[in-house]
Amino acid sequence: MVNLNKVPPRHRKQYYLALGLEGSANKLGVGIIKHPLLPQHADSDLSHHCELQILANIRDTYVTPPGEGFLPRDTARHHRNWAVRLVKKALQEAGIKDPTDLDTICFTQGPGMGAPLHSVVVMARTLSLLWDVPLVGVNHCVGHIEMGREITKAENPVVLYVSGGNTQVIAYSENRYRIFGETLDIAIGNCLDRFARTLKIPNEPSPGYNIEQLALKCTNKDQLVELPYTVKGMDLSMSGILGYVDSLAKDLFNKNTKNKLLFDPQTGQQLVTVADLCYSLQENLFAMLVEITERAMAHVNSNQVLIVGGVGCNVRLQEMMASMCRDRSNGQVHATDERFCIDNGVMIAQAGLLQYRMGDAVQDIADTVVTQKFRTDEVYVAWRE
Amino acid sequence: MKGARENQLLHVLHLEVPFETAQQAQIASKVLTPDPILKPQDFHVQYSCKHSVLHLDFESIDDRVLRVGVSSVIESVKTILETIDEFK
Numbered sequence: 001m002v003n004l005n006k007v008p009p010r011h012r013k014q015y016y017l018a019l020g021l022e023g024s025a026n027k028l029g030v031g032i033i034k035h036p037l038l039p040q041h042a043d044s045d046l047s048h049h050c051e052l053q054i055l056a057n058i059r060d061t062y063v064t065p066p067g068e069g070f071l072p073r074d075t076a077r078h079h080r081n082w083a084v085r086l087v088k089k090a091l092q093e094a095g096i097k098d099p100t101d102l103d104t105i106c107f108t109q110g111p112g113m114g115a116p117l118h119s120v121v122v123m124a125r126t127l128s129l130l131w132d133v134p135l136v137g138v139n140h141c142v143g144h145i146e147m148g149r150e151i152t153k154a155e156n157p158v159v160l161y162v163s164g165g166n167t168q169v170i171a172y173s174e175n176r177y178r179i180f181g182e183t184l185d186i187a188i189g190n191c192l193d194r195f196a197r198t199l200k201i202p203n204e205p206s207p208g209y210n211i212e213q214l215a216l217k218c219t220n221k222d223q224l225v226e227l228p229y230t231v232k233g234m235d236l237s238m239s240g241i242l243g244y245v246d247s248l249a250k251d252l253f254n255k256n257t258k259n260k261l262l263f264d265p266q267t268g269q270q271l272v273t274v275a276d277l278c279y280s281l282q283e284n285l286f287a288m289l290v291e292i293t294e295r296a297m298a299h300v301n302s303n304q305v306l307i308v309g310g311v312g313c314n315v316r317l318q319e320m321m322a323s324m325c326r327d328r329s330n331g332q333v334h335a336t337d338e339r340f341c342i343d344n345g346v347m348i349a350q351a352g353l354l355q356y357r358m359g360d361a362v363q364d365i366a367d368t369v370v371t372q373k374f375r376t377d378e379v380y381v382a383w384r385e
Numbered sequence: 386m387k388g389a390r391e392n393q394l395l396h397v398l399h400l401e402v403p404f405e406t407a408q409q410a411q412i413a414s415k416v417l418t419p420d421p422i423l424k425p426q427d428f429h430v431q432y433s434c435k436h437s438v439l440h441l442d443f444e445s446i447d448d449r450v451l452r453v454g455v456s457s458v459i460e461s462v463k464t465i466l467e468t469i470d471e472f473k
Contacts, residue, residue: 084464088471099472119460123468367419
């Protein structure tokens, strides 16, 4: 059994308040949450049932023109420009007049891009010293997992974490979120984003969103364009698929009629559209994800899947996962919508507050250095049995 | 060897940033201190507080590294100042 009330709320409140600051990629998120102090949390395994109340959830995205990615330096500048204003707005929205009422300030410690992470932690440290509120450094992936568990109430799911920077299949075992399978090269969102760049379509609001919309226009769903299928044991590789589908798209744009996959060799008629390519790419990538997720479920004897991360908003991915789960006994898929799937401050606050309630706040400000590499299984998950 | 290298950090800059109170200057110094320098053999920075003034002492191997390092620290100082201004 776990005692989540180990650290009582500050100032003799009957609830906990946490501020969450997220800025590991191109999204800057500020969230404020509240957990009531409940007697059943003193001796149970209810970390997915905190009766979370979201007081504020604000996000500002650094948007680059279609065909361009975001660079660390520019993203950091964006975060520096907006961070203080967003915190001010979040406090107003949450109706917090005295910020020293906060129990903890949670920030993303990693993984992510170094410069944007650093720009946010500088503000987090300053706030902590100004208000005398303890800091908690949060692993970004654990933030996604805890947010998904609290929203969907999935107790012990296999977690598929798919975003612009990460692709992992995770399951909980003995106080760690253990990685069962992951990408060997690029993340799925990166693969989709970079294909979107080739097509010169924007990457807003989440990785692969516009590809998903284009794929809906595919009229030729029975005839998939054949792409490499690269599952390597429990892991995936996606850079080869990206290179191949990129070259197909370029042939299509340049009207290279020598490509027999795309053009009829006799008549020169176009056989495949951009929408067909998007559809085939999605089907192919998602089938790979479903395969390794199912294998992880069999490993740990679980019948629940929780999809988190920016690509997790993709309805087609959710459908494919659901159809796999239907074929297993009693299987369930849990997913959240864009408010919580896409990077946000609330998820950092949620994971950070759990950590804080277990007595794991930063003691020395020297321990708040951010890091680009921070594996999901490095975090000791004290708040679960 | 180490001494010889340190001696080569000949490009120096001294900055003074005045704050409203000594406590604010100390906050700034505490916020800046934890972050490691990527190439300690090429660049050095020391933070200290005298009353309400934050002193920054930079040493560097050449003027280019100095410029890049100093401007990155100044960006952080700007964030700290804005945060203090808004929430003090």
